[in-house]
Amino acid sequence: MNKFNISGIQQLGIGTMDFRKSWNWYIEMFGADTKILEDDTVAERMLPYTGGKPHKRHACIAMNLQGGGGFEIWQYSERTPEPCPFTISVGDLGVFAAKIKCRDINAYHKFITARWADASSPSILPDGTPCMYVKDLYGNVFQLVQRDDVYIDQGKLTGGMAGAVIGVSDMERSVKFYKEVLGYETVRCDEVTTFDDCPLLSGADKKCRRVILTAPKRYGAYADLLGDTTIELVQALERVPRKIYQGRYWGDPGFIQVCFDVTDMRELGKFCAEKGHPFTVDSCPSGEVFDMGDASGHFTYIEDPDGTLIEFVETHRIPVVKKLGWYIDMKKRNPYKPLPKFLFRLMGLVSKEIVKP
Numbered sequence: 001m002n003k004f005n006i007s008g009i010q011q012l013g014i015g016t017m018d019f020r021k022s023w024n025w026y027i028e029m030f031g032a033d034t035k036i037l038e039d040d041t042v043a044e045r046m047l048p049y050t051g052g053k054p055h056k057r058h059a060c061i062a063m064n065l066q067g068g069g070g071f072e073i074w075q076y077s078e079r080t081p082e083p084c085p086f087t088i089s090v091g092d093l094g095v096f097a098a099k100i101k102c103r104d105i106n107a108y109h110k111f112i113t114a115r116w117a118d119a120s121s122p123s124i125l126p127d128g129t130p131c132m133y134v135k136d137l138y139g140n141v142f143q144l145v146q147r148d149d150v151y152i153d154q155g156k157l158t159g160g161m162a163g164a165v166i167g168v169s170d171m172e173r174s175v176k177f178y179k180e181v182l183g184y185e186t187v188r189c190d191e192v193t194t195f196d197d198c199p200l201l202s203g204a205d206k207k208c209r210r211v212i213l214t215a216p217k218r219y220g221a222y223a224d225l226l227g228d229t230t231i232e233l234v235q236a237l238e239r240v241p242r243k244i245y246q247g248r249y250w251g252d253p254g255f256i257q258v259c260f261d262v263t264d265m266r267e268l269g270k271f272c273a274e275k276g277h278p279f280t281v282d283s284c285p286s287g288e289v290f291d292m293g294d295a296s297g298h299f300t301y302i303e304d305p306d307g308t309l310i311e312f313v314e315t316h317r318i319p320v321v322k323k324l325g326w327y328i329d330m331k332k333r334n335p336y337k338p339l340p341k342f343l344f345r346l347m348g349l350v351s352k353e354i355v356k357p
Contacts, residue, residue: 004268005335006183006260007220009229010313011061011070012098012161013256017083017138019058019075025137029112030100031156032062032071034348036318040077045283045299049250049309055079057251065348067151067227068101068160072259074251083138083253084244089203090195091167091236093306094244095255097133097201099230101159102144105130108157123197125232127189127212133198138253141201143232151225152345163229164258166308167244171209171235173305181275181302182260182310184213184231192237206238221330221339222261222315243307250309257301257309263335265298265314277302297330 016022026032038060043050056077063070075081088096102108105122109132112119118135125131130146145162168174178184190211195204211233218226235241250256262268269279281301297315304310317327328343 002267002271004262004264004271005220006218006262006268006312007223008218008226008261009069009161009163010222010226010259010261011072012095012164012258013072013074013251013311014098014140015074015081015251015253015256017075017081017253019060019073021137023060023062023073026062026071026073029116029134029136030071030142030158030160031064031066031154032160034063034065036061036063036070036347043251045281046250048280051249055249055251064156064158064160065152065225065344066101066103066154066156066159067149067225068162069226069229069259070160072256074256076251081251081253082248084248086242087202088139088244088254089236089239089241090201090206091203091208091234091239091241092244093167093169093241094308095164095166095258096234096244097141097143097165097198098161098255099143099145099163099165099232101147101149101162101227103146103148103150103157103159105132105144105146108132108144111157118200120198120200125189125197125212126191126193126210131197133200135200140255141198143198145230147227149227151227152341152348154348159227161229162227163231164255165232165234166258166304167241167306168233168235168304169241169306171211171233174233174235175211175213177277177304178213178231178233181272181277182231183215185216186214188212188214188230195234203236203239206236208237209235219336220261220263221333221335221337224338225344226261245307257311259311259313262312262314265300265312268312269300272302277304
């Protein structure tokens with residue numbers, strides 16, 4: 001049995017051209033109104049992916065407390081973000097869609113189409129899950145997947161992140177990676193088909209191989225909040241895929257990384273190295289604590305077989321009521337014991353955001 005633990009997808013990173021506009025949109029359309037942290041400092045640890053130079057950026061992690069991972073909204077502060085120079089198509093290498101929990105696809109379709117034009121009709125994924133798709137302000141694609149589990153019921157139709165859709169070049173190699181390294185052990189479906197469930201995507205009519213993976217029940221302090229997730233791997237069969245972040249920096253517009261909440265980072269590092277995927281970034285190489293604005297912890301990165309960035313975060317401290325100096329010290333509690341819901345209810349009350357320009 002592994003000494004480390006992966007408790008779920010903590011967040012998906014989303015690079016944007018306008019931090020405030022994007023966050024406002026995610027609040028209105030996806031209910032991501034609980035701020036976990038916000039930071040406006042220099043990213044000094046990501047030099048392998050930022051041209052060898054540190055860059056100032058403005059970032060936050062916002063969550064929907066109905067359950068699911070968060071939105072890490074990210075914008076360069078002193079460098080003009082560089083959008084993808086081509087139209088992203090089905091199967092391009094990297095994360096080309098984020099999965100969002102939705103309790104009722106038909107009801108959400110009615111809600112979103114009354115407010116936003118770039119939304120598809122309800123459809124069905126190859127594994128039988130009801131779904132639909134939405135493009136945000138800057139063309140990022142979100143796949144809404146119907147789920148009936150709710151962490152804290154706030155009357156919203158959506159929850160948080162429920163996984164990712166990732167383009168790959170070699171399906172067998174990628175399935176092995178996501179199974180062995182990240183624990184997505186079960187194949188829910190493996191089909192050669194098209195993406196006709198999403199006409200919003202370029203290349204949706206081209207044949208591709210779609211494999212949807214799930215993991216066994218996760219455990220840990222945040223596991224109940226983060227919930228179950230799926231990883232959908234897509235290999236283009238009728239076109240040569242392009243790498244979404246080729247020639248661009250980490251943090252440029254698009255889905256930057258998939259981030260997992262973990263415990264015992266050192267043991268995880270040994271495991272990843274043994275599997276041929278050593279850390280490419282380590283925020284605390286000498287065991288120090290990395291400050292992340294209102295929170296602190298330890299983050300690392302690895303790459304999947306096509307270079308898609310996978311982040312791991314071991315949280316050491318998070319704010320509950322910042323004004324009162326009330327923080328949770330994760331190093332002083334059992335990392336496998338779930339945090340009580342009342343703490344998240346309180347965080348939701350004191351950190352609910354109505355973002356203004």
